[in-house]
Amino acid sequence: MAIVIVLVLMAVGSVLFHIWTPWWFTEVASNWGAIDELIVFTFAITGFVFVAVVLFTAYAIYKFRYKEDRRADYEPENKKLEFWLTVVTAIGVMALLAPGLAVWADFVTVPEGAEEFEVVGEQWNWTFRFPGADGKLGTADVANITYDNPFGMNADDPNGQDDVLIEDYEVHLPIGSPIKVLLRSKDVLHDFWVPQFRAKMDLVPGLESHFWFTPTREGTFDLLCAELCGVGHYTMRGKVTIESEEAFKAWLAAYPTYAETVPAPSDTGGGAASGQ
Amino acid sequence: MVYVPPQEVEDVHLHDPDTFMTKYIWSQDHKVIAVQYSLTAIAVGLVALVLSLMMRLQLGWPGVFDFIDPESYYQFVTMHGMIMVIYLLTALFLGGFGNYLIPLMLGARDMVFPFLNMLSYWVYLLSVIVLMSSYFVPGGPTGAGWTLYPPQAILQGTPGADWGIVTMLASLALFIVAFTMGGLNYVTTVLQARTRGMTLMRMPLSIWGIFVATILGLLAFPALLVSAVMLLLDKLVGTSFFMPAIVSMGEQLDYSGGSPILFQHLFWFFGHPEVYIVALPAFGLVSDLLSTHARKNIFGYRMMVWAIVAIGGLSFVVWAHHMYVSGMNPYFGFFFATTTLIIAVPTALKVYNWTLTLWRGNIRLNVPMLFAIGFIVTFTNGGLTGLFLGNVIVDIPLSDTYFVVAHFHMVMGVSPIMVVFGSIYHWYPKVTGRMLDDRLGRFHFWVTFLGTYAIYFPMHYLGFIGVPRRYYAYEDFDFIPESAITLNENISIAALVVGAVQLVFLYNLVISYRRGKLAGSNPWEATTLEWQTPQTPPAHGNWGDTLPVVYRWAYDYSVPGAAKDFLPQNQPPSDDAPVQEEDNLGFDSTDPASGGGTREDA
Ligand code: HEM
Ligand SMILES: [Cu+2]
Ligand SMILES: [Cu+2]
Numbered sequence: 001m002a003i004v005i006v007l008v009l010m011a012v013g014s015v016l017f018h019i020w021t022p023w024w025f026t027e028v029a030s031n032w033g034a035i036d037e038l039i040v041f042t043f044a045i046t047g048f049v050f051v052a053v054v055l056f057t058a059y060a061i062y063k064f065r066y067k068e069d070r071r072a073d074y075e076p077e078n079k080k081l082e083f084w085l086t087v088v089t090a091i092g093v094m095a096l097l098a099p100g101l102a103v104w105a106d107f108v109t110v111p112e113g114a115e116e117f118e119v120v121g122e123q124w125n126w127t128f129r130f131p132g133a134d135g136k137l138g139t140a141d142v143a144n145i146t147y148d149n150p151f152g153m154n155a156d157d158p159n160g161q162d163d164v165l166i167e168d169y170e171v172h173l174p175i176g177s178p179i180k181v182l183l184r185s186k187d188v189l190h191d192f193w194v195p196q197f198r199a200k201m202d203l204v205p206g207l208e209s210h211f212w213f214t215p216t217r218e219g220t221f222d223l224l225c226a227e228l229c230g231v232g233h234y235t236m237r238g239k240v241t242i243e244s245e246e247a248f249k250a251w252l253a254a255y256p257t258y259a260e261t262v263p264a265p266s267d268t269g270g271g272a273a274s275g276q
Numbered sequence: 277m278v279y280v281p282p283q284e285v286e287d288v289h290l291h292d293p294d295t296f297m298t299k300y301i302w303s304q305d306h307k308v309i310a311v312q313y314s315l316t317a318i319a320v321g322l323v324a325l326v327l328s329l330m331m332r333l334q335l336g337w338p339g340v341f342d343f344i345d346p347e348s349y350y351q352f353v354t355m356h357g358m359i360m361v362i363y364l365l366t367a368l369f370l371g372g373f374g375n376y377l378i379p380l381m382l383g384a385r386d387m388v389f390p391f392l393n394m395l396s397y398w399v400y401l402l403s404v405i406v407l408m409s410s411y412f413v414p415g416g417p418t419g420a421g422w423t424l425y426p427p428q429a430i431l432q433g434t435p436g437a438d439w440g441i442v443t444m445l446a447s448l449a450l451f452i453v454a455f456t457m458g459g460l461n462y463v464t465t466v467l468q469a470r471t472r473g474m475t476l477m478r479m480p481l482s483i484w485g486i487f488v489a490t491i492l493g494l495l496a497f498p499a500l501l502v503s504a505v506m507l508l509l510d511k512l513v514g515t516s517f518f519m520p521a522i523v524s525m526g527e528q529l530d531y532s533g534g535s536p537i538l539f540q541h542l543f544w545f546f547g548h549p550e551v552y553i554v555a556l557p558a559f560g561l562v563s564d565l566l567s568t569h570a571r572k573n574i575f576g577y578r579m580m581v582w583a584i585v586a587i588g589g590l591s592f593v594v595w596a597h598h599m600y601v602s603g604m605n606p607y608f609g610f611f612f613a614t615t616t617l618i619i620a621v622p623t624a625l626k627v628y629n630w631t632l633t634l635w636r637g638n639i640r641l642n643v644p645m646l647f648a649i650g651f652i653v654t655f656t657n658g659g660l661t662g663l664f665l666g667n668v669i670v671d672i673p674l675s676d677t678y679f680v681v682a683h684f685h686m687v688m689g690v691s692p693i694m695v696v697f698g699s700i701y702h703w704y705p706k707v708t709g710r711m712l713d714d715r716l717g718r719f720h721f722w723v724t725f726l727g728t729y730a731i732y733f734p735m736h737y738l739g740f741i742g743v744p745r746r747y748y749a750y751e752d753f754d755f756i757p758e759s760a761i762t763l764n765e766n767i768s769i770a771a772l773v774v775g776a777v778q779l780v781f782l783y784n785l786v787i788s789y790r791r792g793k794l795a796g797s798n799p800w801e802a803t804t805l806e807w808q809t810p811q812t813p814p815a816h817g818n819w820g821d822t823l824p825v826v827y828r829w830a831y832d833y834s835v836p837g838a839a840k841d842f843l844p845q846n847q848p849p850s851d852d853a854p855v856q857e858e859d860n861l862g863f864d865s866t867d868p869a870s871g872g873g874t875r876e877d878a
Contacts, residue, residue: 003646017734025742035672039673049660057631057634057649065639072572072833073834074856077575089620097613100667100668101610108609145528187523188433195673195741195742199673207537209603226601228428230433232433233747234346
């Protein structure tokens with residue numbers, strides 16, 4: 001009968017662990033707090049089912065433990081019971097799915113006018129690019145990448161000249177307005193993730209992926225890579241600082257535009273990124 | 277009562293073994309091949325277990341064990357995951373249990389293609405040898421993760437990118453060849469070699485699980501095979517199936533135009549059904565354990581069969597739930613979240629039916645039953661966390677964290693392993709003629725069950741914090757509290773204990789082979805045919821002179837009016853052994869021929 005006691009303790013213990021756990025989400029710093037709510041809701045439903053199944057099992061084992069002189073029932077099917085269990089389960093699953101898909105619809109719809117910035121990953125560093133004064137990111141291509149042109153900027157693209165290039169592990173973003181994060185990789189898969197923002201997305205070489213969020217809390221957060229990218233995966237770290245619009249502008253102003261990083265035309269010796 | 281003459285089957289030539297070599301090495305007997313498969317799978321599984329403990333050493337006490345550097349950590353992760361999923365669980369459930377149980381449970385003398393069956397084992401062994409050779413090639417095994425995602429898998433910066441990945445892919449290709457030979461055999465045997473009266477709807481659920489899983493394998497493994505071949509070509513010949521233009525470590529590579537996401541689609545088109553290739557046999561076997569030891573028919577047999585078939589079918593349209601954050605078109609999320617949550621319904625029904633099988637049973641709490649109950653708990657737990665990860669938006673913060681590691685270990689690591697253990701305790705007496713030691717078995721159960729729960733239950737909460745998976749170390753993260761490091765240490769201690777206890781199990785396997793209590797032919801008083809063989813262990817050809825004839829379904833436990841609380845499937849109807857017409861799913865049980873087993877007109 002030890003198993004009965006253990007099953008009851010497991011059901012109760014799991015619930016108590018859940019209530020008292022010191023390990024829980026970080027405080028959210030983006031508009032995706034709805035995901036936390038969904039998780040709590042999912043917990044309520046699934047937790048109930050788990051406890052019910054385990055306790056029912058424990059009770060059945062206790063009540064119908066082996067007795068020499070007793071016979072089990074012979075009941076191959078019970079159509080009605082099976083039907084209702086199917087219906088109730090289907091309703092429960094729909095109750096989880098519907099709000100989930102509603103939030104997903106928000107997630108895949110980038111708001112009009114979201115500010116864009118780009119994250120470029122390589123083994124095992126983060127770099128960033130902002131569109132500059134014209135608000136447009138210039139085109140870029142892996143084929144253009146050289147030592148002098150680490151972002152693979154397309155030198156002929158006028159939109160790219162004022163792009164601000166940030167070869168630094170830390171990036172700053174303004175609080176309060178939606179941001180569309182464009183993701184690009186030079187080499188292998190990576191994944192841009194700040195736990196406090198909840199959202200994450202892979203960087204895929206050969207294509208540009210994206211996601212959006214609105215920062216809602218000032219502070220400096222760990223940025224990490226969440227997609228295995230080689231031995232240095234666990235060292236691929238960065239920081240994201242959320243601050244006021246003014247502080248952000250001041251920070252951004254300290255970094256060079258693409259045009260400023262291109263070697264002067266007179267400097268013919270290098271020859272690398274002289275696409276004029 | 278209609279008298280049914282025992283059926284004369286013109287004997288297939290059975291390649292009767294006469295020397296040690298043909299009996300135990302180049303054997304074509306499904307029972308010997310089953311044991312060969314099982315022992316090889318268990319041996320390679322032990323390697324995977326040791327690798328997991330090494331990872332736990334590093335995670336629990338970072339930096340203390342300096343033989344574990346980042347390279348070797350990633351190699352451990354990869355080899356551990358791949359071995360556990362493919363070379364242990366797939367091989368053990370299908371090559372081991374499938375081989376042993378299909379002919380015996382269906383009343384056949386052997387598989388229909390015994391030679392192919394033998395070949396299947398030897399190619400499997402070869403694939404294991406090639407896999408293990410990874411440790412001896414320059415650079416060691418690949419550290420690309422068991423998903424082997426390109427471009428990383430074949431580029432510098434990943435351990436084993438020169439040789440290890442090649443041996444891995446070659447080994448997988450061999451495994452698939454072996455699986456295909458075995459799989460065609462299992463499917464054909466189920467369809468063609470059932471004895472008289474053994475209709476499909478009288479088959480034990482073990483066979484249903486193994487049968488559907490094998491079909492899934494035959495349809496899913498080709499996707500892995502082509503992706504392995506394409507990846508090998510990208511690596512060795514310089515094609516660009518999966519490789520776009522890349523600058524690796526500052527150097528422009530010669531690739532262009534390929535798609536890394538294509539690989540992910542191919543991989544998971546295989547990978548998700550693979551989860552069910554492991555799960556469905558476990559579902560089947562555990563159903564039979566529960567029913568036998570609860571002395572009660574499985575509840576809702578037809579529902580159970582249809583659930584297995586439905587889950588098998590649906591498992592081919594959910595694969596991209598592994599790719600919600602892969603950068604694929606985000607609109608796919610709507611479709612795949614919906615299909616994934618739909619699959620939860622038949623899965624939940626199976627869980628209900630298992631618990632309802634216990635209800636009003638007469639439950640014998642022996643070791644196989646304990647493991648089966650343990651399975652219900654861990655599978656329910658792991659299945660429910662699948663509802664988090666399947667629901668696309670909820671997956672976004674949780675994917676690639678320890679929540680995922682906890683989820684899949686619970687649902688496809690611990691749960692199937694529970695069934696493996698339960699099944700070994702259950703069928704060992706038939707395989708060897710002796711019982712496994714009961715006290716050692718109980719000890720093994722308690723430590724394994726409680727230990728794995730202690731490992732994986734709290735681990736979900738690391739995932740909530742956001743602790744990422746596949747990390748060699750966690751240095752100076754602001755968001756990871758000190759207490760999480762302590763938790764990791766405790767998890768590692770639990771893992772070491774669970775690992776050590778498996779030695780008790782091995783000891784039990786060895787010692788009971790000589791010293792175990794004699795089992796007799798049907799120690800659990802079970803109904804299915806494998807317990808009704810004239811000899812135990814069953815002799816070559818299984819059934820002596822005449823094949824058994826089946827008169828009833830596999831779950832005639834505690835039939836009202838019967839003298840005993842179980843009626844073997846081959847027990848003819850009589851006053852002491854009534855047949856419940858309405859419960860026998862519409863077949864005229866008194867006339868086995870009406871049931872349409874496939875071997876009636878030989
Ligand atoms: C005591 C038993 C086990 C322990 C302690 C254990 C431990 C671990 C650890 C520490 C990791 C690496 C986590 C990371 O760094 O991301 C891992 C990964 C994995 N394990 Fe286990 N494991 C066990 C049993 C199993 C079983 C039975 C399976 C069978 C399905 C399994 C399948 C996997 C897979 C597929 C991975 C992922 C590998 C990857 O990320 O590429 N494990 N396990
Ligand atoms: Cu990474
Ligand atoms: Cu899946």
